[in-house]
Amino acid sequence: EVQLVESGGGLVQPGESLRLSCAASGFTFSSYWMTWVRQAPGKGLEWVANIKQDGSEKYYVDSVKGRFTISRDNAKNSLYLQMNSLRAEDTAVYYCARVDGRAGVGWGQGTLVTVSS
Amino acid sequence: EIVMTQSPATLSVSPGERATLSCRASQSVSSNLAWYQQKPGQAPRLLIYGASTRATGIPARFSGSGSGTDFTLTISSLQSEDFAVYYCQQYNNWPLWTFGQGTKVEIK
Secondary structure (H helix, E strand, C coil), X not given: CCEEEEECCEEECCCCCEEXXXXXXXXXXXXXXXXXXXXXXXXXXXXXXXXXXXXXXXXXXXXXXXXXXXXXXXXXXXXXXEECCCCHHHCEEEEEEEEECCEEEEXXXXXXXXXXX | CCCEEEECCEEEECCCCCEEEEEEECCCCXXXXXXXXXXXXXXXXXEEECCCXXXXXXXXXXXXXXXXXXXXXXXXXXXXXXXXXXXXXXXXXXXXXXXXXXXXXXXX
């Protein structure tokens, strides 16, 4: 069974940094693209970033380019999202998901990031 | 950038009735479209991919249709557990994704 568990969320001030983690189990992590998707309070889903199986390709939504970095450690079955220069508009629940056939097949339960002074 | 527009924003339906949700793309996405269901406090769940293929474990009352720019998700007979928010998502621009803004299906 696919299991994804996010961690690392919390309350930070504007301009600060945060690193999210996603621990994967129940599947061969190194065989799949992975993604981060966020959801601001009361709002819809917004794709954030995708990363290829070996980490050689990374793609981002325009609003986070230059501030967020997606990475992975296949030896640790873990996905990461380094978030720098955080803004109030980055406040959201952040989900990691496994990509299968280019759609998000298995999702974690999310971790809440709140950016506020 | 491909913009996905869902309608209506809210759909009021009685249990047992049919629900029809629409999703329109600003340019053709071929059949590279998925539908997700999200219940309050839960993560999204994949329902449909390839515009019309049900994901593993998804009941037959859920069906998807369309190609190009116009897509439909139909729930043939709404069950109590189907009241939720539904999102369409294009992956024709892979590895970039775009989601629609969602349609909330509520009890009438």
